[in-house]
Amino acid sequence: MPYPHFDALLAAVSSLPPLPVAVVDATEEHVLRGACAAHASGIIKPILIGTEGKIRSLLAALCNEYSGCASIEIVAAETATAAAEKGVEIVVAGRAKALMKGHLHTDAFLHPILDKLRTERRLSHVFIADIASYPKLLLISDAAINISPDLLTKAAILQNAIDLAKILQVEHPKAAILSAVEVINPAIPSTIDAACLAKMADRGQILGAEVDGPLAFDNAISAEAARIKGIRSTVAGDADILLVPDLVSGNILAKDLEYLAGASLAGIVLGAQVPIILNSRADPVRARLVSTAVAVLMRQQENPS
Secondary structure (H helix, E strand, O other): OOOOOHHHHHHHHOOOOOEEEEEEOOOOHHHHHHHHHHHHOOOEEEEEEEOHHHHHHHHHHHOOOOOOHHHOEEEEOOOHHHHHHHHHHHHHOOOOOEEEEOOOOHHHHHHHHHHHOEOOOOOEEEEEEEOOOOOOOEEEEOOOOOOOOOHHHHHHHHHHHHHHHHHOOOOOOEEEEEOOOOOOOOOOHHHHHHHHHHHHHHOOOOOOOEEEEEEOHHHHHOHHHHHHOOOOOOOOOOOOEEEOOOHHHHHHHHHHHHHHOOOEEEEEEEOEOOOEEOOOOOOOHHHHHHHHHHHHHHHHHHOOO
């Protein structure tokens, strides 16, 4: 049964063993709060990478809030670049089963991952949104890695999102391919890509989901909007996945939902050898906590024993 909200997702991982996670550049309070909260909840076993003295000083201030945080392992690295390299080394050595972005820029974090932890799959990011006004979790992709994806890249991004939806117990995901309008217009290339992706799913080039597009945001989310516009679609108004035209539109959409609609967001990168927990440096503790829980579920799916 799908997880309707983040509380159910967190409850699902509470009985699973903690996941060893390398936290890259853990030299900032918000980052450490997230790692300590996940550690105290038994979700992860963090390995903190960064300037040792700064991390110890910050941990000392958090010990009264989060039990056991004083015993968390620290691996010294004097720069963000060195921390990113060290994190990948720890994963390659088998000591960590996931990576978490800390207080460094995304490009510096991803560089050694792309160099040493790639697979045959495309790396892509998924926002998972818990919105009070929507009856289920909503996946939005890609809003952080692929800037202006072409058709085949969009197909790979969509397949990653579908696979994540399955991990989140959505048995029959419905994917809406977004554009500004719901009709094919050659002047709007994203409408053509959307129609192609829907047909690719029909022909088995994209697996595991019902795919429709182009759909504008309103009729992807609202069955009433789709009815008024005369759209006949089982995806419209019931989407589990929103595939956005490009990174800019996806990032704006996700942040709008967070800051104007009160959504809670978790962030994860798929397609690497291990789950990659990718949060904004401004994200609250809960976002980091849920993102680690998603990584645990991903790893559990890969290694159910």
